[in-house]
Amino acid sequence: MGWVYVNEISNYDGKEVTLKGWLYNKRSSGKIWFLIFRDGTGFIQCVVSRSDTDEKTFQLYDELGQESSIIVHGIVHQDRRAPGGYEVIVKKIDVVQAVHDYPIALKEHGIDFLMDHRHLWLRSPKQVAILRIRHTVIKACRDFFDSHGFILADTPIFTPTACEGTTTLFETDYFGRKAYLTQSGQLYSEATAAALGKVYCFGPTFRAEKSKTRRHLTEFWMVEPEVAYYDLDDNMKLAEEFVSYVVQTVLKERKKELEVLERDISLLEKVEPPFPRITYSEAVEILKENGIDFEWGNDFGGADETVISNQFEKPVMIHRFPAKVKAFYMKRDPENEELALGVDVLAPEGYGEIIGGGQREENYEILRKRIKEFGLSEEVFKWYLDLRKFGSVPHSGFGMGVERAVAWICGLKHIRETIPFPRTIYRLEP
RNA sequence: UCCGGCGUAGCUCAAUAGGCAGAGCGGGUGGCUGUUAACCACUAGGUUGUAGGUUCGAGUCCUACCGCCGGAGCCA
Numbered sequence: 001m002g003w004v005y006v007n008e009i010s011n012y013d014g015k016e017v018t019l020k021g022w023l024y025n026k027r028s029s030g031k032i033w034f035l036i037f038r039d040g041t042g043f044i045q046c047v048v049s050r051s052d053t054d055e056k057t058f059q060l061y062d063e064l065g066q067e068s069s070i071i072v073h074g075i076v077h078q079d080r081r082a083p084g085g086y087e088v089i090v091k092k093i094d095v096v097q098a099v100h101d102y103p104i105a106l107k108e109h110g111i112d113f114l115m116d117h118r119h120l121w122l123r124s125p126k127q128v129a130i131l132r133i134r135h136t137v138i139k140a141c142r143d144f145f146d147s148h149g150f151i152l153a154d155t156p157i158f159t160p161t162a163c164e165g166t167t168t169l170f171e172t173d174y175f176g177r178k179a180y181l182t183q184s185g186q187l188y189s190e191a192t193a194a195a196l197g198k199v200y201c202f203g204p205t206f207r208a209e210k211s212k213t214r215r216h217l218t219e220f221w222m223v224e225p226e227v228a229y230y231d232l233d234d235n236m237k238l239a240e241e242f243v244s245y246v247v248q249t250v251l252k253e254r255k256k257e258l259e260v261l262e263r264d265i266s267l268l269e270k271v272e273p274p275f276p277r278i279t280y281s282e283a284v285e286i287l288k289e290n291g292i293d294f295e296w297g298n299d300f301g302g303a304d305e306t307v308i309s310n311q312f313e314k315p316v317m318i319h320r321f322p323a324k325v326k327a328f329y330m331k332r333d334p335e336n337e338e339l340a341l342g343v344d345v346l347a348p349e350g351y352g353e354i355i356g357g358g359q360r361e362e363n364y365e366i367l368r369k370r371i372k373e374f375g376l377s378e379e380v381f382k383w384y385l386d387l388r389k390f391g392s393v394p395h396s397g398f399g400m401g402v403e404r405a406v407a408w409i410c411g412l413k414h415i416r417e418t419i420p421f422p423r424t425i426y427r428l429e430p
Numbered sequence: 431u432c433c434g435g436c437g438u439a440g441c442u443c444a445a446u447a448g449g450c451a452g453a454g455c456g457g458g459u460g461g462c463u464g465u466u467a468a469c470c471a472c473u474a475g476g477u478u479g480u481a482g483g484u485u486c487g488a489g490u491c492c493u494a495c496c497g498c499c500g501g502a503g504c505c506a
Contacts, residue, residue: 029469030462049463066456081464105441105456106467112498113441168504184506209504210431222506301502344506356506401506415506426498 006042009086012076019044019072019088022123023064023099025106033061037072037088043125046072046088057093066106067123069096118421119430129257130417133250134406138202140249141223141400144242145200150225153192153199155185161380168208170218181206184399187329187384189226190360193395194387200225210425214414215302215352217403219423226397232341232359235396236317239345239355240275243315243400247271250409263411267313267348275345276312280321283308299325306350315354319343328374331361331394343398351408357398364388 004017021039028034032049050058052074064070074088081087104120114121121127145152158172158179169180185201192199202223209216225238247268251258258265278286287294290307299321300308309316320333323340330340342358361367367388371381378385406418416422421430 025467027465027468028462029465032463032465034465034468036466045466047464051463079464081466083466101440101457103440103456107455108442110442110498112437115498205506207505211502211504212499213501216505220506299504353506399506404506 006037006039006044009042009044009076009088013078013086014076016073016075016091017088019046019074021070021072023066023068023070025066026061026064028061033058035064035072035090036083037070038123040128042084044084044086044088045082046074046090047077048090048093052089053091057090060093060095063098064093064095065098065100066102066104067120068099070094071096115416115422115427116430122420125260127417129254129260130406130410130412131420132257133254133261133410134402134418136250136254137246137406137409138221138223138402140246141202141242141402143249144245145198145223145225148198150198150200151192151196153189153196153201154203155182155188155192155201157182157204161377168210170206170208183207184222185224186226186397186399189224189397190384190387190395193226193228193397194391194393198225198227212425213302214416215404215407217415217419217422217424220415220419221402222399223402224397224399226395228393228395230359230396231394232319232343232396235357235359235398236275236277236319236343237273239317239343239357239398240273240315243275243345243355243405244272246405247409258410261410261412263409268409270313271315275314275317277317277319280318280339283318286311297322297324302352305346305352309346309348309350309352313348315348316346317343318346319358326358328370328376329360329367331359332366341396345398345400347404347408349408349411351404353401354404354408355398355400357396359394359396362388362392362394364392 002018003020004012006019019037019039021037024036024038024043026033026035032047035046035048037044037046048058071094072088072090073092074090077087077089078085079087104117104124122131158174159182160179169183172179172181183205185203189199189201200223203221204219205222206219208218227234227238230238248271251265251268281296284294284296286308287304292304292307294304319342320339321342323330323332323338326340326342330342333339333341340358344353345355346352347354361370364385367385368378371378403415403418407415410418412418416424
């Protein structure tokens, strides 16, 4: 029998197979030894005993250290004693590379050491589970929009100026002039939405803010839908359906991985529309009821978000923020000029903001005024203002931080494990 | 940038009140035919982040610097 992967091993009970992968761990009991084999699709115990294998293979115990690359030939065998229910009775092992000094032992390690060895840490079961879930989250995002009539329209990474003029951007030399790495594709998506109706962009995003918290990376991925003729309510409906679809897809397709992560999925199972909707003012009331001294008009901090989201089992949507804490392009509430038609979605369990979005200002003169008020250059936003000059329509959208969503779904304390190679303020390697 | 914490063997951590630098894991050697981060015995492994200072004596106290971690602000 030919090469098979661990995740399809149950189809080969009693058959002879070949597995290609790596040695995860080994245990010896003298005349019998066990190796835990991994190939990227799963882990399986293999049994090497004098009675079933040749002497040369049996002697390999001493040669093979953790993460040696090996090809195992043996017979698949259902056995209750094996983790996973199946094991392989080894007939022969081909050594691709014997390793003796793998740095990551099977025990607890400090985060600094693990991050220095991120390229190897990725091989451990929890990291593999997280990256599989990340894959499913990303695929679910795309499937959702693709099946709802959205067109993927990529937005540029190099931008001539700050999109919102608020955060610090990474500056690069662009053939002698300054260019910045994008902090959001939104403004460009507004242009593609006017061309295609319903669009989304999905790409890396960069923030040079010196944020040092478990919720921040300097490089992260965002998925940002934008829809022409959507108002704030349409937008919120889209957001709750979208988030629910992503969570339910992970629950359906990644049960094993969530078990590896020991994630309590009872709250995730409740993530279905409708989500609770509260106004900013109602959120402020919640804070006051919980004894927090909070002044109307400020933006919520991380601790505030946790208190608010703890009032709900599902993600909560907070809308109608004070306009002055939101970006210049936010449309004002016709019923109260002080409020912006923005919405944030806070994940439960203290995971904080996973989505920010809102309805955009579509009026040419008002938007021009806002650009001035925010001290931005009208020249730079000339193209953006054009969108309000030629067939302007109400439109809305939002952005979801992929890593924050993955951290929440996986139940991770820190966002850095949700991306293969995290970039934080003081870490550029590996 | 600000505030706080940490830095001891390859790794995770101990080390009374300033008084002989230690354990587990990993490595090495030997033992064991059903192990589950296997176990048992033995063994090697150290410029205590760096530079100064206080002291008879500093891993421990003081100063500066470096590195990392967390939080604030900002945000997804």
